[in-house]
């Protein structure tokens with residue numbers, strides 16, 4: 001990677017204002033690609049120099065080099081494939097050399113791209129090389145296999161305008177804006193702190209110490225693009241960060257928001273984060289334990305070793321031109337009423353060391369329990385409590401799945417009236433048949449239509465959950481990947497309780513309450529679940545209901561008990 005003189009402007013991909021106005025008009029005639037939320041984040045950092053030295057979405061040669069050995073075709077270090085994934089049909093209708101318009105989700109043209117490359121990637125290889133796994137429990141592997149388009153397009157990008165952000169505008173800076181700011185205030189050394197979580201006292205202490213050790217100023221540089229599913233939303237986090245900023249000595253520290261779509265790729269992600277911060281004019285970068293870790297794999301194990309990210313960063317830091325400050329884990333020593341680095345406490349046996357894990361913090365927030373002053377700042381706790389009221393006051397979704405005639409609707413109805421009897425939150429039933437009548441009347445039973453149907457249900461349920469209500473869904477929902485996508489959408493707002501109504505196919509067919517199984521066996525209904533169409537049995541539902549020779553009332557009660565054990569409703 002070529003080195004830029006410190007704090008000189010970094011090359012951007014934008015054209016001048018006048019050319020942009022002209023291009024906007026001309027680009028209206030081009031074939032358009034509507035960017036996904038992740039692609040919008042990538043495009044923003046491509047255009048503003050955050051992803052320097054990239055000049056566009058990766059070409060096939062660059063992609064192969066990045067996947068295999070973290071290098072572009074010209075040898076520059078770059079650890080993360082930045083690719084434009086599209087559907088096969090769209091890709092097949094393009095000519096190589098053709099310009100396309102890249103639009104945001106409202107249709108605004110942000111850039112054009114000359115398509116120089118089109119290829120079908122080997123996604124299994126990409127996942128293995130970049131993320132070290134093909135386990136779908138890894139968010140980026142799941143994205144690659146289940147969300148990203150089949151074909152990649154590569155080529156140089158010409159920037160017309162930045163994606164528009166209406167929130168926290170004053171806190172968003174391009175690399176050149178930050179570079180100019182550092183020049184203006186005379187910050188020669190800057191330590192960047194990457195985060196996707198709220199900051200508590202331990203973080204404040206460690207960032208402060210990191211800056212002091214490096215004799216540098218501090219830039220809190222949180223990610224507000226896409227983070228890990230289930231994270232605290234960025235609106236809440238930014239309000240929390242604002243409160244913590246006041247705790248640093250005046251004029252030593254600043255905060256800027258980064259619209260990055262994280263991949264949670266651990267070691268490779270750390271190197272990527274370092275390059276991005278170098279581009280933003282920083283000289284040092286804090287890398288902690290399990291940096292950008294994706295959580296546990298499907299066997300309950302960590303994807304990466306806790307210090308793999310630090311090791312990989314260390315190997316490349318000279319070439320990158322940004323120095324790592326390794327994270328000291330800070331713990332609270334009660335007798336001395338202060339935070340200290342865990343590895344520097346010599347009188348360990350004679351002092352009381354206190355810590356609260358992320359899981360424990362979530363539990364305390366969920367249950368409305370005390371969060372001590374030594375752990376966080378009162379302003380931060382107040383913000384978190386505002387956004388995350390105790391579980392018994394949050395919205396949630398109960399998602400029944402099972403064969404036609406398994407008893408989903410009947411149990412869902414019984415559950416609905418029991419919840420309404422208890423009161424407190426509005427309850428909406430999204431039963432399979434009702435939805436097909438009101439929301440999805442044009443849809444049939446192909447895989448594509450079933451997915452669309454379930455995604456619509458998921459969307460409505462997520463809105464209900466977000467706004468504090470209870471959504472009860474009762475479709476067949478035969479595909480595990482679609483159910484998982486809905487779970488992810490809903491879990492960012494509240495609990496998702498999957499209930500597998502496990503009535504056997506034989507029993508459903510024996511009951512045949514609507515006479516549909518008979519018709520399906522006679523071939524008069526095609527693509528019938530269980531007969532001529534697949535059903536993925538849920539592997540780990542929150543609850544599995546056996547319905548044979550069990551009363552409906554008992555089944556509904558079992559769901560209530562589950563909800564109670566999850567803290568979603570008060571004890572019966």
Ligand code: PPS
Pocket residue numbers: 403404405406409432433436445449450451453454474475476477478514516525526527528529533
């Ligand atoms: S899906 O797969 O989740 O979109 O299905 P869903 O919307 O729940 O609709 C299922 C109801 O439609 C009737 N029906 C069929 N089911 C499965 N396969 C085929 N081909 C089919 N054709 C019609 C059936 O009565 C289902 O009702 P339930 O309530 O599940 O018994």
